[in-house]
Amino acid sequence: MKILVPVKRVLDYNVKAKVKADGSGVDLANVKMSMNPFDEIALEEAIRLKEKGVAEEIIAVSIGVQQNQETLRTALAMGADRAILIVASTDVNVDIEPLTVSNLLAAIVKKEDPKLILCGKQAIDNDFNATAQMLSAKLDWPQATFASEIDLDKDNCKVTREIDGGLQTIKINLPAVVSVDLRLNEPRYASLPNIMKAKRKPLEEMKPEDLAVDISPRLKILETKEPETRASGIIVENVDELVEKIKKNAGRN
Amino acid sequence: MKILVIAEIHNGTLAEDQTSKTICAASELSTVDVLCASSNCDQAAKQLQSIEKVDTIKVIESELLSENLAESYSADLIELLKEYTHIFVPSSSFGKNLLPRIAGILDMMIVSDVSKIIETDTFERPIYAGNAIQRVQSKDKIKLVSIRTSNFNSAPSGGNAKIEKLSINIQNKISSWLENKVQDNDRPELTSAKVIVSGGRGVGSKENFAVIEKLADKLGAAVGASRAAVDSGFAPNDWQVGQTGKVVAPELYVAVGISGAIQHLAGMKDSKVIVAINKDEEAPIFQVADFGLVEDLFKAVPEIEKKL
Numbered sequence: 332m333k334i335l336v337p338v339k340r341v342l343d344y345n346v347k348a349k350v351k352a353d354g355s356g357v358d359l360a361n362v363k364m365s366m367n368p369f370d371e372i373a374l375e376e377a378i379r380l381k382e383k384g385v386a387e388e389i390i391a392v393s394i395g396v397q398q399n400q401e402t403l404r405t406a407l408a409m410g411a412d413r414a415i416l417i418v419a420s421t422d423v424n425v426d427i428e429p430l431t432v433s434n435l436l437a438a439i440v441k442k443e444d445p446k447l448i449l450c451g452k453q454a455i456d457n458d459f460n461a462t463a464q465m466l467s468a469k470l471d472w473p474q475a476t477f478a479s480e481i482d483l484d485k486d487n488c489k490v491t492r493e494i495d496g497g498l499q500t501i502k503i504n505l506p507a508v509v510s511v512d513l514r515l516n517e518p519r520y521a522s523l524p525n526i527m528k529a530k531r532k533p534l535e536e537m538k539p540e541d542l543a544v545d546i547s548p549r550l551k552i553l554e555t556k557e558p559e560t561r562a563s564g565i566i567v568e569n570v571d572e573l574v575e576k577i578k579k580n581a582g583r584n
Numbered sequence: 585m586k587i588l589v590i591a592e593i594h595n596g597t598l599a600e601d602q603t604s605k606t607i608c609a610a611s612e613l614s615t616v617d618v619l620c621a622s623s624n625c626d627q628a629a630k631q632l633q634s635i636e637k638v639d640t641i642k643v644i645e646s647e648l649l650s651e652n653l654a655e656s657y658s659a660d661l662i663e664l665l666k667e668y669t670h671i672f673v674p675s676s677s678f679g680k681n682l683l684p685r686i687a688g689i690l691d692m693m694i695v696s697d698v699s700k701i702i703e704t705d706t707f708e709r710p711i712y713a714g715n716a717i718q719r720v721q722s723k724d725k726i727k728l729v730s731i732r733t734s735n736f737n738s739a740p741s742g743g744n745a746k747i748e749k750l751s752i753n754i755q756n757k758i759s760s761w762l763e764n765k766v767q768d769n770d771r772p773e774l775t776s777a778k779v780i781v782s783g784g785r786g787v788g789s790k791e792n793f794a795v796i797e798k799l800a801d802k803l804g805a806a807v808g809a810s811r812a813a814v815d816s817g818f819a820p821n822d823w824q825v826g827q828t829g830k831v832v833a834p835e836l837y838v839a840v841g842i843s844g845a846i847q848h849l850a851g852m853k854d855s856k857v858i859v860a861i862n863k864d865e866e867a868p869i870f871q872v873a874d875f876g877l878v879e880d881l882f883k884a885v886p887e888i889e890k891k892l
C-alpha cells in the first residue's frame with residue numbers, strides 16, 4: 332500500500348507569532364520554521380504502518396516555497412521514501428489556501444494512486460482545519476477526521492475520532508483520507524544517520540502549472556492585526572482573598 | 585442574500601447552544617433558514633421554531649444522517665445548498681468535519697472560526713492560536729462560514745418559523761458509523777458553562793483530578809483540562825481546552841496547575857475573569873490572569889473549596 336502524507340512548513344509552535352506593524356501579516360522572515368506538528372504525527376503513523384509491513388511506500392508532499400525542501404528533508408529523515416515539492420510561491424509570506432492545496436494534492440493523487448492519505452488535522456498557522464476534508468471531497472473518497480486511533484485493514488479502515496462529546500468510531504472504505512489529532516502517536520526524532528541518508532532520497536520538484544491547477548486565492552486578506560490584550564491582573568496574598576474574588580465572579584450556572 | 589444555518593443535531597438531539605449562537609451570528613446579516621438533517625428531527629425542529637429571525641426550517645430525515653458522517657451529504661443535498669448565498673455552521677467538531685467537505689464539493693473556500701462578522705462577505709478570524717486576527721473577504725459565490733460560538737450570544741426566542749419537510753435522496757456507500765463513547769455527567773457543557781475549572785499537568789494523576797472536580801462541583805462549573813493533562817490520561821479528550829481543543833469564554837475560568845502555553849491560552853483567553861493557581865510565580869498563565877495565587881494546588885484548592 333502506498334501512503335501519501337502532505338507536510339506543511341509553518342512557524343515553529345514554540346515561537347510566538349508577531350504581527351507586522353503595517354498590518355500586512357505575521358512576520359515570517361528570519362524566524363524558526365518547522366514541520367506542522369500535526370503533519371509530523373501523520374507521518375509518524377505512516378512510518379509505523381510501514382514498519383508493520385502494512386504500507387510499502389510513503390510519499391511526503393509539501394506545497395509552498397522553495398524552502399519547504401527542508402521540511403521534506405526532515406520527512407525523509409524521519410522515514411518517508413521519497414518527496415514531492417510543489418513550488419507555488421516565491422514569497423514566504425504567502426499562505427496557500429487549503430482549497431488550492433487540495434486541488435494540487437488531488438492532481439498528485441491521480442498520478443501516484445495512493446490508497447491512504449494521512450494529513451494533519453490543521454495547520455497551526457492559518458488554523459483552517461480543512462485540507463483533508465476538501466481533498467476527500469475532491470477525490471470523492473471517504474474522510475475520517477481528528478483520528479486518535481487507526482486500525483487499517485485491506486479494503487477498509489476503522490478510525491476512532493476525537494469529537495466534542497468524546498470519541499466516535501467509524502468505518503471507511505479505502506482509498507480514504509484520514510486527518511490526525513494529537514493523541515494518535517508521539518512522532519520520533521530523526522537520527523543523525525537517517526538525516527544523512529535522507530540527503531540521497533529522491534525529491535522531485537514541480538510547479539502548479541505542471542499539474543494544470545489554478546492557484547489564485549479565493550479569500551482576500553484585508554488586514555492582519557494584534558488581538559486585544561487583557562488588562563494586567565493582580566497576585567492575591569492568600570486563599571481568603573481569592574475566595575472573595577471567586578465568589579464575586581462566579582455567577583451561578 | 586439567502587442564508588442557511590446547518591443545525592448541529594446528534595441522533596435527533598439538538599446541540600442547542602452551538603446552533604443557537606450560530607443562528608444569532610448569521611442573523612446579523614438577515615433572516616435565516618435552518619437545515620435540520622438527522623434521523624428524527626421533530627423535537628429539534630420544534631425547538632428551533634421559536635428562535636427569532638428563523639424563516640423556514642428545512643427538514644431532511646434519514647438514518648444515514650444521524651451520526652453526521654460528512655459523506656452522507658450526497659449529491660441531492662448539495663443541490664439544495666446551492667440555493668443559498670451563505671452557509672453557516674458552528675465551529676465545533678461537527679462543523680469542522682462537515683463544512684470543508686461541502687466546500688470541496690462546491691470548489692469554494694471556507695472562512696472558518698469566524699469571531700466577528702464585518703459585512704456580507706467580510707469576516708474576522710483568529711490565526712496562529714489567536715496571536716493574530718485576520719480580516720478576510722470571500723470572493724466565492726457562496727460564503728461558507730463556521731462560527732466560533734464563544735464569541736456570540738444565543739439567539740433570542742420569539743420567532744414562529746415554518747417547518748418544511750423535504751424528501752431528498754441521501755446516500756452513503758463509503759463510510760459507516762460504529763459506536764460513540766460519550767461520557768455522561770451532570771455538569772454543564774464546557775462550551776456553554778458560565779464557570780469552568782481546569783486542571784493541568786500539575787494535578788499529577790487521574791485520582792488527583794478529583795480535587796479539580798470537587799471545586800468545579802462546588803461552583804456548579806464545567807471541568808476543563810490542558811493537553812498535557814489529557815495526554816497523561818488525567819482527563820478525557822473532550823475536556824481539552826485550547827487551539828486544538830475547545831474554545832471557551834465563560835464568566836469565570838479557573839486554571840489550576842496549568843502553565844499557560846499559547847496553545848492553551850488560545851482556548852480560554854476571551855474568558856471574562858481568569859483566575860490562576862500555580863506554584864510557579866513565573867508561569868505565563870499569570871500574565872493573562874486577573875487574579876493569581878502562587879501556591880501549591882493541593883494546599884490551596886481544597887481550602888478554597890471549603891471556604892466557598
Ligand SMILES: Cc1cc2nc3c(=O)[nH]c(=O)nc-3n(C[C@H](O)[C@H](O)[C@H](O)COP(=O)(O)OP(=O)(O)OC[C@H]3O[C@@H](n4cnc5c(N)ncnc54)[C@H](O)[C@@H]3O)c2cc1C
Nearest residue numbers: 784785786810811812826827828829841842843848863881
Ligand atoms: C500543535 C499543538 C497543539 C496544542 N494544542 C493544545 C491545546 O489545545 N490545549 C492545551 O492545553 N495545550 C495544547 N498544546 C500543548 C501546549 O503547548 C502545552 O504543552 C500544554 O498546554 C501544557 O499543559 P500544562 O500547562 O498542563 O502543563 P505544563 O506546561 O507542564 O505546566 C504544568 C504547570 O503546573 C504547575 N504545577 C505543578 N505542580 C503544581 C502544584 N502542586 N501546585 C500548583 N501548580 C503546580 C507548574 O508550575 C506548571 O506551570 C498543543 C501543543 C501543540 C504542539
